[in-house]
Amino acid sequence: MARTIALANQKGxxxxxxxxxxxxxxxxxxxxxxxxxxxDAQANATSGLGVxxxxxxxxxxxxxxxxxxxxxxxxxTELEHLKLIPGSPAMAGAxxxxxQMEGREFLLREGLKPxxxxxxxxxxxxxxxxxxxxxxxxxxxxxxxxPIQTEYYALEGLGHLLNTIGLVRQALNxxxxxxxxxxxxxxxxxNLARQVVDEVRTHFQSLAFDTIIPRNVRLSECPSFGKPALxxxxxxxxxxxxxxxxREFRQRQYVHAA
Ligand SMILES: Nc1ncnc2c1ncn2[C@@H]1O[C@H](COP(=O)(O)OP(=O)(O)O)[C@@H](O)[C@H]1O
Ligand SMILES: [Mg+2]
Numbered sequence: 001m002a003r004t005i006a007l008a009n010q011k012g013x014x015x016x017x018x019x020x021x022x023x024x025x026x027x028x029x030x031x032x033x034x035x036x037x038x039x040d041a042q043a044n045a046t047s048g049l050g051v052x053x054x055x056x057x058x059x060x061x062x063x064x065x066x067x068x069x070x071x072x073x074x075x076x077t078e079l080e081h082l083k084l085i086p087g088s089p090a091m092a093g094a095x096x097x098x099x100q101m102e103g104r105e106f107l108l109r110e111g112l113k114p115x116x117x118x119x120x121x122x123x124x125x126x127x128x129x130x131x132x133x134x135x136x137x138x139x140x141x142x143x144x145x146x147p148i149q150t151e152y153y154a155l156e157g158l159g160h161l162l163n164t165i166g167l168v169r170q171a172l173n174x175x176x177x178x179x180x181x182x183x184x185x186x187x188x189x190x191n192l193a194r195q196v197v198d199e200v201r202t203h204f205q206s207l208a209f210d211t212i213i214p215r216n217v218r219l220s221e222c223p224s225f226g227k228p229a230l231x232x233x234x235x236x237x238x239x240x241x242x243x244x245x246x247r248e249f250r251q252r253q254y255v256h257a258a
Contacts, residue, residue, distance in 0.1 A: 001116050001117070002035070002115065002116050002117075002118070002119040002120060002121060002122045003120070003121055003122070003142050003143070003253070004112065004121075004122040004123075004124065004140060004141040004142050004143075005121065005122070005123050005124070005141060005142065005143050005144070005145050005179055006123075006124045006126055006134075006137040006138055006140070006141040006143075006144050006145070007019055007020045007123060007124065007125050007126055007144075007145050007146075007147065008126040008134055008137065008138065008144050008145075008146060008161065009126075009128070009146050009147055009148070009157070009158075009161060010128055010129050010130045010134070010157055010160070010161060011128060011149070011156070011157055012128035013128075013149070014147045014148065014149040014184060014185075015147040015149060015182075015184030015185060015213065016125055016126060016128070016147050017040070017044045017045050017048060017125050017223075018048075018184070018213075018219055018223075019145070019147050019182060019184065019213070019242075019245075020036055020045050020123050020124075020125035021036065021045055021048045021049060021125075021223075021228050022219070022228050022229050022230070022238075022239070022242035022245075023123065023145075023242060023245055023246055023249065024036040024082055024121075024123045024228075025079055025082055025228030025229075025230055025231070025242075026228075026230060026242045026243045026245065026246035027120075027121055027246050027249070027250070028079045028080070028081040028082035029079060029081075029230055029243075030246060030250075031081060032081060032120045032121055032250075033081050033118070033119045033120045033121075034081060034082050034083070034119060034120065034121045034122075034123065035074070035082075035083045035084070035085065035115060035118070035119045035121070035122045035123070036049065036082065036083070036084050036085075036122075036123050036125065037060055037084075037085045037087075037112075037122065037123070037124045037125065038059075038060065038084070038085065038086055038087030038125050039060055039087060039091065039108070039124055039125060039126055039127060039133050039134075039136075039137055040087050040091065040125055040126065040127040040128075040133075041087065041088070041089050041090070041091035041092035041094075041127060042087075042127070043056070043059075043086065043087040043088055043089065043091075044125075044223065045084075045087065045125040046059075046084065046086040046087050046088075047223065047226065048222075048223040048226065048228075049077050049078075049082075049084050049226060049227075049228070050077065050078060050226030050227060051075060051077075051084060051086055051226070053088070053089075056086045056087075056088050058072075058073055059073070059085070059086045059087050059088035059090060059091070060073070060085050060086070060087055060088075060091070060108075060111075061087075061088055061090040061091050061093075061094055063085070063108070063111040063112075064094060064098070064107045064108050064111055064133075064136065065094055065097055065098075065101075065107075067111070069114060070085060070111055070112065070114055070115050071114050071115070071118070073085050073086070078227065078231055079228070079231070083119075087125075091127070091133065094132070094133060095129075095131045095132050095133060098132035098133070098136070099132065104132060104136075105132075105135055105136060105139045105172055106136075106139060106172075107136060108124075108133075108136035108137060108139065108140040109136070109139050109140035111140075112140055124137045124140065124141060130160070130161070130164055135168070138164070138165065138168045138172075138173065138176065139168060139172045139173045141173075141176070142175065142176070142177065143176070143177045143178060143179035144165060144176070144177075144178050144179060145179040145180055145182060146158070146161065146178070146180070146181050146182065147182045147184045148181055148182065148183055148184065148196070148200060149184050149185050150183050150184065150185060150186045150187070150192070150193040150196040150197060150212075151185065151192070151193070151196070152192065154196045154200075155196070155199065155200070162178075165178065178207060179249075179252075180207060180208065180209045180249075180252070181200060181204060181207050181208040181209065182208075182209050182211070182213065182245070183196070183197055183200070183208065183209075183212045183213065184213045185213065185214075185215045186212045186213060186214050186215060187214070187215045188214070197212065209245060209248055209249075210248060211241060211244045211245040211248045212241070213238070213241045213242065213245070214237050214238065214241055216236055216237050216238030216241070218232065218233045218236035218237075218238045218239065219236070219238035219239075228242075229242060230242070230243065
């Protein structure tokens, strides 16, 4: 069985997609079999892995709404062990269509079943909203990884997200756990970034990953080349940080499993 991790935060621009791509790529480079599913209508994870939006004929939309077999949608990436199920602009319509569908919260979970035996890790890149698609991801996943941008208002909305996770656990997915809080775009020169980290660590103790993702221009450049950081500039601090995150992530798994 795969371990399924949703990358969620209803704020946009906090590093969900960057983390999805680079954690997935780092795990795949360690030989793990990884699938990234792009559930966002902006399809940034799809283009960020080098798949042009024009080349996407069917997407995760068709799995959720039309019951298409996800095994028929697996796309190769430049990394042997990393596969992609693309997103598409059609996902924007899914938010509305889902409202009227029966068993709507469970459609992604059901859709992913044929993939469970094929992968070790399935990462779901969520849209920047707590709508039907993120809800579907929270029901379909084992754990949630929450990127937190170390900037002003970083914690705004975090309470609401944690509350939603609690409600999903009670009503729809009793074994849902939080994988961890991840600090992103950290600028060590600013007091503010340090304050955000201190505040979160005080409130949430061990929930935060020790690994912190620095602000790094390489990370912001690589999506336009359709590559994860480790194929664009493996020596960059951003690429190294995501490799460290992958190691920490796997160590935590080990502790979980023990
Ligand atoms: N650590 C980082 N350093 C520099 N730029 C980053 C970093 N993480 C993300 N970015 C850039 O910030 C923007 C938002 O990141 P993204 O991962 O798309 O956020 P989200 O998916 O949460 O909306 C993107 O342009 C991305 O390239
Ligand atoms: Mg995104």
